[in-house]
Amino acid sequence: MEAFVLVIKAQQFALSAWDMSTSHTNIPFIYYFKNPNSGSVNDFMPSNKLRASFLKVLEEFPILVGHITVGKDGRCLVDVNPHNLNMPEYLESQSTVHFHDLEKAKFSWDALPHAATVGVFCAAGVSGIIKLVNVNIIRLAENSGLVLF
Numbered sequence: 001m002e003a004f005v006l007v008i009k010a011q012q013f014a015l016s017a018w019d020m021s022t023s024h025t026n027i028p029f030i031y032y033f034k035n036p037n038s039g040s041v042n043d044f045m046p047s048n049k050l051r052a053s054f055l056k057v058l059e060e061f062p063i064l065v066g067h068i069t070v071g072k073d074g075r076c077l078v079d080v081n082p083h084n085l086n087m088p089e090y091l092e093s094q095s096t097v098h099f100h101d102l103e104k105a106k107f108s109w110d111a112l113p114h115a116a117t118v119g120v121f122c123a124a125g126v127s128g129i130i131k132l133v134n135v136n137i138i139r140l141a142e143n144s145g146l147v148l149f
Contacts, residue, residue: 004055004058004059005082005085007059008058008059008062008065008080008082008085009062009080009082010080010081010082011062011080012066012071012077012078012079012080013063013066013077013078013080014071014075014077015068015075015076015077015078019076020076028115028149029149030107030112030147030148030149031147031148032099032102032107032145032146032147032148033045033145033146033147033148034099034103034144034145035099035143035144035145035146037143038099038142038143038144038145039142039143039144040143041143042143044143044145044146045146047092047137050092050137051090054090054135058088062080063078063080063132064088064132064133065080065085065086065087065088065132066078066079066080066081066086066132067079067080067081067084067086067129068130068132078132086129086131086132088131088132088133088134088135089131089134089135089136090134090135091135091136091137092136092137092138092139093113093136093137093138093139094138094139095113095138095139095140095141095147096113096141097111097112097113097140097141098140098141098142098144099140099141099144099145100144102140102145102147112147113138113140113147115136115138115147115149134149135148135149136148136149137149
């Protein structure tokens with residue numbers, strides 16, 4: 001992670017009225033990945049590669065590691081301070097749900113394994129600070145796939 005921190009520059013992003021009006025909700029994006037070699041012991045979507053890819057995304061979109069604050073003019077902004085990054089919650093967990101079960105349920109919200117980091121409303125993370133992005137990778141039963149929230 002040290003390399004990631006070195007490329008983040010101090011900057012501020014002014015938020016528009018639209019940004020503010022939508023800031024009270026969280027739209028969870030859910031991605032499903034089926035392992036074509038389900039049941040095998042191969043490392044499907046290795047954790048280290050997923051984490052490295054996520055850090056690369058944060059390099060390209062540093063607004064995601066900033067803190068929401070109010071500027072001198074009274075408007076909200078996202079302040080990115082490389083010495084005080086608001087790192088996203090990034091969790092990986094294991095589920096007893098099989099990819100087949102999700103397919104059978106037509107990927108219904110009710111069939112999804114519980115996601116620890118994602119909700120409909122914006123909420124503070126474990127640290128008490130509102131995170132601008134959260135990630136929960138849920139590995140499915142028998143290495144059948146994964147769900148990325």
